Amino acid sequence: MSDSYQIPAKTRIGHIHLKVSDLEQSLDFYCRLLGFNLITTYGDQAAFISAGGYHHHIGLNTWQSLGAPPAPKRSTGLFHTAILYPARKDLAEILQRLINEGYPLSGASDHGVSEALYLDDPDQNGVELYWDRPEDEWPKNEDGSLNMFTKALDLQDLLAELK
Structure with a gap:
């Protein structure tokens, strides 16, 4: 370009x-x-x-x-909508609500820069519910670039925010 x-x-x-x-x-x-x-x-x-x-x-x-x-999974289009929550406790509250309602998650990840819950809406559109860690906590490589990753999110640790 x-x-x-x-x-x-x-x-x-x-x-x-x-x-x-x-x-x-x-x-x-x-x-x-x-x-x-x-x-x-x-x-x-x-x-x-x-x-x-x-x-x-x-x-x-x-x-x-x-x-x-729903659109076929193996087609072009929206992968997911990401909804940013202001704080980790807010993400814990929506997780507890989803659990209480019996609404299934399709995934839950720690990306280093953020923690995210994944689910599908009624039309099978992907939805990511997440919060960003403070920028000074983002993992960095030696050259200063972001070191984002995908690890399993500890849901019990997240729910501990509610105590």
Whole structure:
């Protein structure tokens, strides 16, 4: 690539918009289970939800996907949506909620820079729930580059945050 443009460092991903097969089922997952707030709906075909009153972090719609099956796992498209929690205790609280609800995890990893829980929404879209360790705790290689890894997350240690 010859262009030296760099996106501004403070740029953030503001929201995602998902095609879903059943709006009510998706709202049950994202609002009732994960705790997002419903901000507004567009009839019975779309909804916008957020954390903390933002106009929306997640858009859900059935405009082209009402009743459709999940996308095949071995195809291009969204791998997962990552939802960043402010603190480790917050991640522990959602883990306990998932356990209480009997909602299955598809994985749980320690990446050195973060700890993450993985699950699928009702349309089999991957969802990562995670928190970032403070930047001064991120593992580094001798040359100063990040040394990210994937190790099993100790769920009992995470749940100990609730005591």
